[in-house]
Amino acid sequence: MRMLRTIAVGWxxxxxxxxxxxxFLWVVIxxxxxxxxxxxxxxxxxxxxxxxxxxxxxxxLMGIWSLTTTAGAASxxxxxxxxxxxxxxAAPTPFWMTIVPITIAISAIGTYSLVTGLxxxxxxxxxxxxxxxxxxFLAAVPPTIVSMGMFGFLFCAAFVRFRAAWxxxxxxxxxxxxxxxxxxxxxLLPAWVEPLSWLAAPTWGMRALRAAALGGSSPxxxxxxxxVLSVVYAAIGMVLLRVFLRSARARGxxxxx
Amino acid sequence: MPPVVEALDLYRTYRTTTGTFRRRTLEVxxxxxxxxxxxxxxxxxxxxxxxxxxxxxxxxxxxxxxxxSGSARVLGHDVVEDATWVRERIGYVFGGDRGLYxxxxxxxxxxxxxxxxxxxxxxxRPRIEELLELVGLTGREKERVExxxxxxxxxLHIARGLLHDPPVVFLDEPTIGVDPVGARxxxxxxxxxxxxxxxxxxxxxxxxxxxxxxxxxxVVAKGRLVAEGTPRDLxxxxxxxxxxxxxxxxxxxxxxxxxxxxxxxxxxxxxDRDQAQVVVVQATSGTEPTQELLARLEGVxxxxxxxxxxxxxxxxxxxxxxx
Numbered sequence: 001m002r003m004l005r006t007i008a009v010g011w012x013x014x015x016x017x018x019x020x021x022x023x024f025l026w027v028v029i030x031x032x033x034x035x036x037x038x039x040x041x042x043x044x045x046x047x048x049x050x051x052x053x054x055x056x057x058x059x060x061l062m063g064i065w066s067l068t069t070t071a072g073a074a075s076x077x078x079x080x081x082x083x084x085x086x087x088x089x090a091a092p093t094p095f096w097m098t099i100v101p102i103t104i105a106i107s108a109i110g111t112y113s114l115v116t117g118l119x120x121x122x123x124x125x126x127x128x129x130x131x132x133x134x135x136x137f138l139a140a141v142p143p144t145i146v147s148m149g150m151f152g153f154l155f156c157a158a159f160v161r162f163r164a165a166w167x168x169x170x171x172x173x174x175x176x177x178x179x180x181x182x183x184x185x186x187x188l189l190p191a192w193v194e195p196l197s198w199l200a201a202p203t204w205g206m207r208a209l210r211a212a213a214l215g216g217s218s219p220x221x222x223x224x225x226x227x228v229l230s231v232v233y234a235a236i237g238m239v240l241l242r243v244f245l246r247s248a249r250a251r252g253x254x255x256x257x
Numbered sequence: 258m259p260p261v262v263e264a265l266d267l268y269r270t271y272r273t274t275t276g277t278f279r280r281r282t283l284e285v286x287x288x289x290x291x292x293x294x295x296x297x298x299x300x301x302x303x304x305x306x307x308x309x310x311x312x313x314x315x316x317x318x319x320x321x322x323x324x325x326s327g328s329a330r331v332l333g334h335d336v337v338e339d340a341t342w343v344r345e346r347i348g349y350v351f352g353g354d355r356g357l358y359x360x361x362x363x364x365x366x367x368x369x370x371x372x373x374x375x376x377x378x379x380x381x382r383p384r385i386e387e388l389l390e391l392v393g394l395t396g397r398e399k400e401r402v403e404x405x406x407x408x409x410x411x412x413l414h415i416a417r418g419l420l421h422d423p424p425v426v427f428l429d430e431p432t433i434g435v436d437p438v439g440a441r442x443x444x445x446x447x448x449x450x451x452x453x454x455x456x457x458x459x460x461x462x463x464x465x466x467x468x469x470x471x472x473x474x475x476v477v478a479k480g481r482l483v484a485e486g487t488p489r490d491l492x493x494x495x496x497x498x499x500x501x502x503x504x505x506x507x508x509x510x511x512x513x514x515x516x517x518x519x520x521x522x523x524x525x526x527x528x529d530r531d532q533a534q535v536v537v538v539q540a541t542s543g544t545e546p547t548q549e550l551l552a553r554l555e556g557v558x559x560x561x562x563x564x565x566x567x568x569x570x571x572x573x574x575x576x577x578x579x580x
Contacts, residue, residue, distance in 0.1 A: 002375070009372045013365060020360040044419065066545070083355035087417075090319055091373040092344040250323045252271050 006093055010101030011108070014075075018109060019229060031066055032113035035059035036120045041182065042128070050214050052127040056117050057209045058182040061202050062147070063113030065182070068152035069173050071106045085160070086254050095245055098158050098236045104149035109146060113207075131178045132215030140212055140219050143226035144205030150233035151176075151201045157237055161244035161253065182206055201229045259333060260294035261425055261456040262318060267291045267327040269313050287313040289480035291326070293466075295458060295473075300451045302471035303460040306577055310480040311350075311460040315429050318458070319349045331425060345375065348418035352430035353364030354410045363394055363413050365494040366402060367420060371540040374421035388416040392446060415446055416533050426450055428459045432466060444470060464570040478577045497542035498523065501550060501569050504560030512557060519549050524575040533560060539567065539575055 018024055034256045039062075042145035076099075079085045088098040105238035121127040155172065162168075177183050179193050180202040186194055197203040247255050267289040274280050288310040294302040303311045316322040318329050320340040329336045331343045350432055356368050359538075364385065371381045389395045392412035404408065411431060418426060428447065432440040447470055448459050467474050468488045476491070477483040484491060509528065516536065517527045521544030526537045540546045547562065 005378070006372050009369060013361065013369045016365065017358050017360050081355075082357070082359070083351065084358065086316075086321055087349070087356055087370075088373070090321055090344060090349050091370070092375060093373045116421050198383055200314075246323070249321060252269075254321060 003097060006097050007101050007104075010098060011105050014105035015104050015108060015177065018071070018075065018105060018238070019197070024109075027071070028063075028067065028109055028112055029116075032060060032063040032117045033120055035066075035113075040121055040125050052121065052125075054210050055127060055214055056121040056127060056129065057114075057213060058206060060114040060117035061144070061148075061180075061206055062177050062182045063117065064107055064110030064148055065176055065202055065214045067113070067154060068103060068107045068148055069176075070170055071109075072103050072152045073159050073168075074090050075102055075106060076156055080126045080254070087244065091247075094238075095160075096189075096234075096241050097220045099160070099241065100152070100153055100234070100237075103156055104146055105150040106150065107145045107149035110148075111141065111210040114141065121180065129213075131213050133219065136212035136219040136223075137209060140188055140205065140208035140223050143223050143230070144201070144208060147201035147205060147226040147230040147233070150230045150237065151161075153237040154233055157240035157244050160241065161248050162229075176200060177201060179203075180206060199229075201226055201233070204212060258297060260330075261297050261299075261332055261467060262295040262458060263330045264291055264293050264314065264318065265328050265330075267303075267314060267317055267329060268325045269317060269322060270325045271311075281383070282343070286480055289467075289475065290316070290326075291480070291482045291502035292327075293482060295456055298451070298454050299457055300447075300457040300459060300470055302474045303458065304462065304464070304474050304573060305460075305465045306462055309477040309577075311462075311477055312429055313426050314477070315349075315458065315460055319347055319427050320344055326406035330393065334405045340389070346423055346425060348421070348423040348426040350414045350418035350426070350428045350431055352411065353415075353531075354407050356414060357402045357410060357417075360401060362399050362401055362415075363389070363405070364398040366413065367398075370417050371411060373422045376421055379493070384420060384422075388419055391419075392416045393442065406439075407444075408435045411435055411439070412446070413422075414498055415443070419451050423455070425456045426458075428457060430460055430462070431462065431567060440466075448510075454572050463574050464568075468569045476573060476576045484572075484576045490570055491576075492567070492569050494572050494575070498567055499542065499544070500571055501538045501539050501540065501547055502561075502563045502565065503536045503538070503550060504555065504562070505536055505554065505562040506533055506558040506560070508534055508536065508557050515553050516550060519546055519553065521545070521546055524571075524578050526574045526578060537574065539571055 035058040036056060039059040043051050043055040089095055118129045122129045180199050180200045181197060182202055186197050204222045204225040208219040211217045211219040211222060267288050268290060271285045271287055275283060291314055293546055303314060305311050311475045318336060319338050320343055323357050325476060333365060342452050371385060376384055392415050392556050394409060394412055432443050435443060444466060459470060470517050473487050475482050491500055513525055513527060515524060516538060521540045522538055523541060524533050524539040528535045528537060538550060
C-alpha cells in the first residue's frame with residue numbers, strides 16, 4: 001500500500017514539476033504535430049483510411065516514446081545537476097520507487113500526443129477518426145502509457161550510473177520507433193526484427209490501440225501483454241538500478257561536483 | 258555509552274580521466290585516514306578549508322559514497338551494509354541553493370520528502386506545519402521555490418532534513434552564502450537541534466560558527482584530521498603564544514618563506530584586507546619576534562604593526578597550514 005502511495009505521490013509531483021517547464025511543454029506541443037504530418041504524407045497516397053488511422057496512432061506513440069527517452073534522460077540529468085538525485089538516494093525509500101514515477105509521469109504527459117495527433121489529422125487532413133471499441137481504446141491507454149514509462153525506466157538505470165547516458169537516450173529514440181512498427185509496419189522489415197518487436201512495449205500498445213480503433217480483433221490480449229511487459233521491465237530495471245546505484249556510490253558519480 | 262557516529266580510518270579516492278585520445282587516469286585522495294567519534298546529543302564540527310575532504314567524509318557517513326577503505330557506523334550500524342537502516346535515522350542538509358524542486362512549492366517539496374522518509378500520511382500535514390513554523394516559512398509555503406531567496410531555501414533544506422524527526426543530523430555547510438542575519442537565524446535553529454537532544458555533525462569553514470555552536474571540533478586539512486578537541490582545547494594550543502599582524506604592500510613568496518625560518522615563529526599566513534595584505538605571524542610564548550620580522554621585511558612597504566592574543570582562527574590557520 002505504501003509503495004503504491006509513494007509512487008502515486010511521486011508521479012503527481014513530477015507531473016506538476018514537468019508540466020511547469022515551458023521548454024518541455026513546447027516540445028510536447030510541437031512533436032506530435034510534426035510526427036503526425038510526417039506519417040500522413042508517408043501513407044497518404046494509395047492507402048485506405050484504416051492505414052491513415054494506424055499512422056496517426058503510430059505517430060502519437062512516437063511522440064510518447066520520444067518524450068520518455070529524451071525528456072526522461074533530461075529530467076534525471078537536471079535532478080543530478082540540482083543535487084536532488086543524491087537526496088533521493090539518501091532517502092530510505094527504495095530508489096526505484098523514486099525513478100519509476102518520473103518516467104511514468106513523462107509518458108503520461110505524452111498522452112497529449114495521442115489526443116492531439118488524432119485531432120490534428122482529423123482537422124487538417126480530414127482523416128476520419130472513428131473508434132470502433134471505445135471501452136477497449138480507453139482501457140488500452142493507461143497500460144500503454146505505463147508500459148512505455150517502464151520501458152524508459154530500463155534506460156534510466158543507465159542514466160543514474162553514467163553521467164553522459166542522456167545522449168544514449170536520444171540514440172534509442174529512432175530504433176524503437178522502427179522495430180515496434182510505430183512508423184512502418186513490422187511485416188515490411190526483415191523477419192529477425194519481429195521477435196525483437198515483441199520485447200518492446202510500444203509494439204503491444206500500438207496493436208491494442210489500433211485493434212480498438214479499427215475493430216477486427218480484440219485489444220485485450222495486447223493490453224495484457226503491456227501489463228506483463230511492465231512487470232518484466234520493473235523487475236529487470238530494479239536489478240539494474242541496484243547494481244548501477246552501488247557502482248555510482250562506489251565511483252562517486254551521483255553528483256556533478 | 259557507545260558513540261552515535263564513528264568514522265574508522267576512512268579513505269576515499271576518486272578516479273578521474275583526462276585527455277581526449279590518450280586517456281589518462283588520475284587518482285585523487287580526497288580523504289586519507291579520517292577517524293573520529295561523536296557521542297549522543299553532541300554537536301561535532303568538522304572544520305576545514307575548501308577541498309579539505311569535509312563533504313566527502315559526510316557523504317560516506319550518510320551512505321551516498323562507499324569508502325575506498327575503512328568503515329563508518331551510525332547508531333552502531335555499518336553505513337555500507339545497513340544503508341537503509343541508517344538512512345531511516347539520519348537527516349541530511351547541505352548548503353547552497355541546490356537540492357530542491359524549483360518549480361514546486363515548499364509544501365510540495367516537503368510533502369514528497371515526507372513520503373520518501375515514511376512519515377505516516379496523517380502525521381504529514383501537522384509535521385510540515387510544525388517545521389515551517391520552526392524555520393520561519395509559515396505563510397510562504399505555497400510559493401514556488403524558484404522565487405525563494407538563498408536564506409529561505411536553506412531554511413527549507415533544514416525543514417526537509419528534519420521531516421522524519423531523525424536522532425542524527427548531518428549539516429554540510431548550512432550557512433554558506435547566506436546573509437549575516439539569515440546565518441544568525443540558521444545558527445539559532447542549529448543550536449535548537451542540540452537542545453532537542455539530537456546528535457549533530459556540522460561541517461563549516463567559519464571559525465566563529467564552530468566556536469559558537471560546537472561541543473567538539475575536528476580540523477580537516479588535505480584529507481586528514483589534523484586536530485580534534487573542544488574549541489577551548491584548540492585555542493589553548495596557541496594561547497601561550499603571541500600573534501603579530503603586519504600590514505604590508507606587495508610582499509613576495511620568498512620573503513614569506515624567510516619569515517617562517519625565524520626562531521620561535523610557528524605559523525605565517527598572508528591575508529588580503531582591502532587594498533593591503535596583512536602578514537599574520539604566530540610565535541611561541543616568551544619570544545618577541547617583531548624586530549626580527551621587520552628586519553626581514555626590509556624593502557617591503559610596511560604599514561601598521563599590531564600584537565594581540567591568539568584566537569581560535571589563529572589555531573585553525575596554524576593547524577591547516579601545518580597540515
